Amino acid sequence: MKTGIVGATGYGGAELLRILQAHPEFSITSLYTSSQKGKNIEEHYPHLTGLFPQKLEEINPVKMAEETDLIFLATPSGISSKLAPELVENGCSVIDLSGDFRIKNQAKYEQWYKKEAADLFWIEEAVYSLPELNREKVKGAKFISNPGCYPTATILGLAPLVKENLLAENSIIIDAKSGVSGAGQSASLATIYSELNENLKVYKVNQHQHIPEIEQMLESLGYKSPITFQTHLIPMTRGIMATIYGRIDTKITKEEIWDLYQQFYSDEPFVRLRKLGSFPTTKEVTGSNFCDIGLDFDERTSRVTIVSVIDNLMKGAASQAVQNANIMFGLEETLGLQFSPVYP
Ligand SMILES: NC(=O)C1=CN([C@@H]2O[C@H](COP(=O)(O)OP(=O)(O)OC[C@H]3O[C@@H](n4cnc5c(N)ncnc54)[C@H](OP(=O)(O)O)[C@@H]3O)[C@@H](O)[C@H]2O)C=CC1
Numbered sequence: 001m002k003t004g005i006v007g008a009t010g011y012g013g014a015e016l017l018r019i020l021q022a023h024p025e026f027s028i029t030s031l032y033t034s035s036q037k038g039k040n041i042e043e044h045y046p047h048l049t050g051l052f053p054q055k056l057e058e059i060n061p062v063k064m065a066e067e068t069d070l071i072f073l074a075t076p077s078g079i080s081s082k083l084a085p086e087l088v089e090n091g092c093s094v095i096d097l098s099g100d101f102r103i104k105n106q107a108k109y110e111q112w113y114k115k116e117a118a119d120l121f122w123i124e125e126a127v128y129s130l131p132e133l134n135r136e137k138v139k140g141a142k143f144i145s146n147p148g149c150y151p152t153a154t155i156l157g158l159a160p161l162v163k164e165n166l167l168a169e170n171s172i173i174i175d176a177k178s179g180v181s182g183a184g185q186s187a188s189l190a191t192i193y194s195e196l197n198e199n200l201k202v203y204k205v206n207q208h209q210h211i212p213e214i215e216q217m218l219e220s221l222g223y224k225s226p227i228t229f230q231t232h233l234i235p236m237t238r239g240i241m242a243t244i245y246g247r248i249d250t251k252i253t254k255e256e257i258w259d260l261y262q263q264f265y266s267d268e269p270f271v272r273l274r275k276l277g278s279f280p281t282t283k284e285v286t287g288s289n290f291c292d293i294g295l296d297f298d299e300r301t302s303r304v305t306i307v308s309v310i311d312n313l314m315k316g317a318a319s320q321a322v323q324n325a326n327i328m329f330g331l332e333e334t335l336g337l338q339f340s341p342v343y344p
Pocket residue numbers: 006007008009010011012013032033034035036059073074075076077079097098099147148149181182183184185186312313316317
């Protein structure tokens with residue numbers, strides 16, 4: 001399949017290049033840029049020296065749709081809302097890694113992203129796909145909206161309990177931490193070494209744009225109340241840890257909760273559960289498409305603690321996008337994604 005990437009010079013795009021280089025079905029034929037036309041990707045990323053001969057081309061949706069079967073949009077929010085519809089209309093399949101088509105309510109998108117929403121028709125056309133929860137909708141789809149990084153870790157951590165309606169109203173609190181690559185490649189004061197090194201920062205308190213995405217998905221699974229969701233920047237390059245708390249009012253034991261998770265994820269190739277009372281670290285999923293989950297239940301407080309980790313650039317972005325591409329094209333879901341995490 002002829003495959004193109006827009007935003008290959010960014011971090012998510014670079015991970016797409018790494019994964020697709022070894023993929024047996026998706027062949028990278030074209031790379032597109034808004035700022036580096038005519039250059040080779042190795043001028044931007046020396047670690048890719050000698051690997052991708054094609055020059056970066058300018059963005060022209062009609063031409064792109066003629067040249068490729070599938071385009072990954074690894075662009076900032078506010079870009080794909082314009083680009084994706086033209087590509088799909090011209091017959092190209094699209095997977096958008098940005099937030100532009102995830103939130104199905106335009107007013108909510110504008111409130112949280114502080115940007116103009118995409119056209120409602122195209123928001124509805126885009127299939128939001130967290131494969132473990134809605135892969136059926138993806139088969140044969142032409143246009144996929146890939147989930148956000150924090151939502152992936154959070155929703156996978158909560159889904160088994162939410163689907164069983166076990167969490168009390170207004171009881172979910174998510175304390176999430178991300179490595180700095182989550183902010184992309186462009187430098188900002190918050191992410192430079194001297195600001196971040198040996199430091200821990202909370203940011204976007206009660207204002208994170210992933211709140212409506214998580215709430216939308218939890219609502220579709222049956223949890224109707226708002227969540228408390230806070231994010232922290234931690235001095236490491238990659239990884240997200242979402243530590244999730246919720247209250248369970250039904251009489252239940254921790255072993256029963258763990259059994260529920262085991263059953264829910266028993267056939268999932270990319271969700272790994274730790275033994276009851278053991279918890280994953282971010283390094284244990286680095287460079288992979290895994291989401292690792294550990295949990296405990298405190299019978300004194302009736303509170304469950306769930307720890308869910310992913311690599312933000314992989315299961316949180318690029319490798320999940322490839323998982324979606326595999327499903328879209330009727331391929332084995334794990335194709336090109338069966339590699340171990342990078343450790344240590
Ligand atoms: N980083 C992460 O962990 C995650 C990121 N995402 C989302 O994925 C997308 C990409 O993120 P990330 O790779 O981190 O971001 P980066 O900032 O690292 O890269 C984004 C790329 O987009 C391209 N770009 C910038 N402006 C435009 C434009 N006007 N038109 C077309 N392309 C443009 C740039 O490439 P060029 O200059 O060559 O055009 C740039 O390299 C974002 O929407 C992000 O929110 C989602 C989940 C996790």
